[in-house]
Every structure is written in structure tokens, then in C-alpha cells.
Amino acid sequence: MAATTEAVADLAEPVELSFGRTIDRALVHRASVAEVFVTDIRPAGEARFLAAAQLPLSHGYYSDHTARPAVFDPLLVLEAGRQAGIAGAHLLGLPPRAMMMVASFTITLDGPLLAGHLPGELRIDNRFDARRTRGGRVRTGSVTQDLVLDGEPAGVHTMEVNVVTPGEHEALRRLMRGTPAPSTRDLGDPEGVSRALPHEVGRSNPLNVVVADVERAPRRARALVAPSFANRSLFDHEYDHLPATTLAEAARQLAVVLAGDEAVPYEVSGRFLRFAELDLPCVAEAEAGPGGAVEVRFAQGDGIVAEMRLRLSGEAGR
Template sequence: MTTDVAPEISTAPAELSYGRTVDRSLVHRAAVSEVFVTDIRPLAEKRVRTAVQLPLTHGYYSDHAQRPAVYDPLLLLESGRQAAMAGSHAHIGLSRGTTMIVDTFRIQLGDLKGLLVGDEPGRLVIDTEYVGRPTRRGRYRKGTVVQRYTLDGTDIGEHEMDVLFLNQHENEVLRHAQRGTPAPLTSEFCDRVGESGFDGEPGAVGRGNPLNVVLSRPVTGAGTVTAEVTPRFDNRALFDHVYDHLPAMTLVEAARQLALLSTGEPAATYATGFEARFSRFAELDDVVTAEAPRIGPGEGRRALPVRFLQDGAEIASVTVTVTSGSAL
């Protein structure tokens, strides 16, 4: 994708503030408690710098069996999504009603030691560049978001995603074109609010609270491991508002949990990277199955491909990078 060279801002950006979070509408969140962005500053025409305060404790992002505790890569992924959305509204010119549909993304994090949770909330800085060209009418319909993460002054990783920018009408047209019928909403599925359907201890997928388990009916064979994706819709970290599909973050969490299950050592293995592609929406009214090769225990870093199937077709794939805790 081509892009024009963006002129630099003539003066250096002011120091980032960590005093309070931004308006929740900027990051498309219903709950203020789920907003992590605290400041946004322009660096150039298509570049922004964002401050994010990483919480020390969170019911979803801190619920992990691994010790010592590190910042959850999905928390960093969510922080990148929020930074991209906030910057696009505040400085790139996207309207508040725009939906960002992720096509592909890649996040790779460095040394586990750089992700260790300290005594105070982490101060994350995300530099975001928007790559793409507007239409003749000045609208951005698709593009690439490139981000660099710095935590407490140390570079910890990079994130890149290809996205579509759709208004509400365009999103509804796309959903109807794929389904042919109106999509149901998470609010209509009362049976998905309650006890977890996982057949085993949450620790088998690296979790402590059953609320955060998104898999059920796992089957471990000689060379593969499979499970159904069945998140609880009352998990407000994953379902902060009503959806008409399983969001990308839920599938990434499912991939992480299946990867940890595959290793057989969930308490001694960390997820440190994801590379994902989403080809269709994960519908709510049909079973979504995740499958991956069984890799067993191991040292160092390894990549585990996870496929998501619905109605016999692959709808998404997420490759999970897992790292042995011996690196700490």
C-alpha cells in the first residue's frame, strides 16, 4: 500500500499525561473501567503518540496461572486497538460512528523480563502510524496501522494490523451479504451467561477464574487438540457491549488457551506473540471449533498454528508464539 510522506509537527509534542483516561467513546468502550488510554498527541499528519496506563490487577488481564506475572499480551493488543481508534478519531479525522474491522494483525513481544509486572502501574507509550490513502471524498476505507510499544522506557515489541473502516450502514450491508439473514445479538443468548462449559480445571488453559475460560469440550488426541469456542457473554472484558458475532479478541483468547492446553504445561508457558487472519465473522448461532497440533512441553520459543472452523469452513487462523517460563 502506498502513502504520502507525512510532514512532521513543527514543535515537539507535549509530555504525555497519565492522570486520567480519555473519553470512552474514543476507544469504543461502554465501561470507563475498560479504558486504558490516558493521552493522545500528534507527531505528524498520520502519526500519533499515545499514553496507556497498564493496570496492576484486572479481572481478565491479570487472571493467569503463570508466575512470575507479566503483562498480558492481549492487554497490550487491546491497548494498541484503543490507541489506534483514539488516534484515528482525535487526529486522523475518522467520525465517531466508524467501525474498525480487523483483517489481519501481527504482534510480537520481546524478552519476557521486559514484560514483568512491577510495583506500580506500567506506563506504556504507543507510537502509531496510519498507512493508506483517503478516497476522493477524503474518507479512509482501508489501511494499515503500524505501532511500536515502549514500556517504562524500554522497547518491548511491535504491532501491525490491516483494517477496514466502515460506517454503520456499510457494516450492516457487509453482515447481511455474508449471512443472507439478520445476525442475532449476544444479548439474545441467555444460555451463554452462567457457568463455564469447560470440562476440566481452568488451570488447564492457564486461567484461575472459570468466567475467563472460552473453550469447552476439549479433545486431546495423539497429534491434535480441538475444542469448541464458547465464551461467557457476561465476561465484560471480552463483551463490553452487545455484539452480533464473536469479536476477534475472543478468538485470539481461544487460540491462546488452546495453545497452552496443547503444551500440557500451561503454568510454565507464556504467550508472547500472535499472527492472525480473519476471513469471515464468527457467527453466534453456529458452533465454532478450534483445532491445533499437539506440541507438548518444550523450551525456548515455538509457533503453534490454530485454525477456527464454522460450518465446515475455516473462518480465521491465529498462530500463537509460546515461550517457556525458563526464560525468566
């Protein structure tokens, strides 16, 4: 799906948005300034914001890919969109401590985003839809984003979230588990598992491998989700569950197992049904379909916690 004509016209204005420095990390729920990609965000209507993000050429996580030629990682674009959506929601009045839990997302790119000699300049047209209770409080919301990279339409991202306070989040976690949820701060990396070799999942740095005990059959793959909590791009701050971004990376790595390290996703969608617990095995099962599609399901115990679908530039299941 291409960006709308109106959005492209708005985002083509060179004086509208700045790429000079990042916005306050608190606006995008990041602990490290180095993990903030949004550089500007400005109102453009009652429930609309225009945002700018700089896509780095060199990043320990997002640039660590063996596929060539080098492209801007679709999950980097996804993260930039997520950050712009969170910042816009706060600027529209969502309280600073409100937690936005991703319920679903879809990012569809118009093609491979080739990286050149300069960082990418991504312009994001954000349009928000907040659903409120009778008392006026936002409980759920969505954002639709048209993406323009270096002046050219790049694709569309949509995201739906549930909004809770920290107290509500803690109470929900206790109710679902019966006990307090552990934290990445208190847990070590998984033991007794054999992480995939980096080149098997299109990576160079072992720290960026998030799947272990990989099993492959014709057009199918299975693995444990076993990230290192020392990866400060995936775990920039403390979590009590496996975040959506980590599951998306696991899905991408299983897709690479099926399709080869030259395959690059141009469409990724996810639906998150339950919290992916840190202290239970999380099993990912991938199946290759027609047209370069890969379906991935994440299970804990006898329940599905998330479902993802990727469409790849290469042919899955070779």
C-alpha cells in the same frame, strides 16, 4: 522486532504524555471506563500520534493467569494498542460512528513483560496508513506501533482494518447470512457444552474460560469456542459476532492446553476471513510446531473464519 531508535527517543520524553486519567471511552469504542487503558494521545506529525496507556496490576480478566512470575498479559498490550489505533484514527478524521473491523494483526514482544509493584506505563508510537477511495473516503487502513514499557523497548504491533458505517455493516451481515445477525444482548451462554476447567487453560476464574469440549492428541488440540457473554472484558458492549479478541483468547487457551500453564505467548498474529457467527458452532483446532509455535484455525460449517499463530516461551506439545 525491536522498536525503532527514533521511536524510542521520542517516547523517552517524560513530559510528553500523561498517565493521570483515561481518554474519552467513545474514542476507543468502549462502554465501560474501567476497560479503557489509553490515558493520553497527542499528534506527532501528519499521520502519526504518540499515545500513553496504563497497564493495571489487577484486572478481572487480564490479570487472571496461573503462570508465575506475573507478567503483563500480551493480550492486554494488544488491547492497549488497538485502543490507541482506534483513537488515533478518529483524531485523524475518521467519523465517530465509523466501525473498524480487524482484518489482521501481529504483536511481537521482545520478551516477557514482568509486572512489578506499580502499574505499567506503556508508550505507543502510532504511524498510520489510510487507503482512500477516489471520493476520498477511507475504506481500509493500517497502523504500525512501536511499544515502550517503563522506558524500555517492548515490541511492535501492526493492525489492518476495514472501515464501514453502521448501515453498511448491517447490510453486509444481512447479505452474508440472508437474515439479520443475532446479538450478544439477546443470546444466552451456550448450552450442552462442557467448558474446560480454569486451571487447564491457565485461568483461575471460570468466567474467563472461553473453550469447551476440549480434545487433546499428541501435539494437537480441538475445542468449541464457547465464551460467556457475561464476561464484560471480552464483551464490553453488544456484538453480532465473536470478536477478534475472543478468538485470540481461545487460541491462547488452546496453546496453554498444548504447552502447559507456564507458557506465555510473546508473539500473536491473526487473520480474519469471515465473521464468526454467534449462532453457529465455532471449532478451534490447534497444532504445535517447532520453536514453541502453535497454529490455530477457526471453522464454522465447511469454511475457515480465522487463522492465528502464537509463539510461546514454553515448548508446545509436551
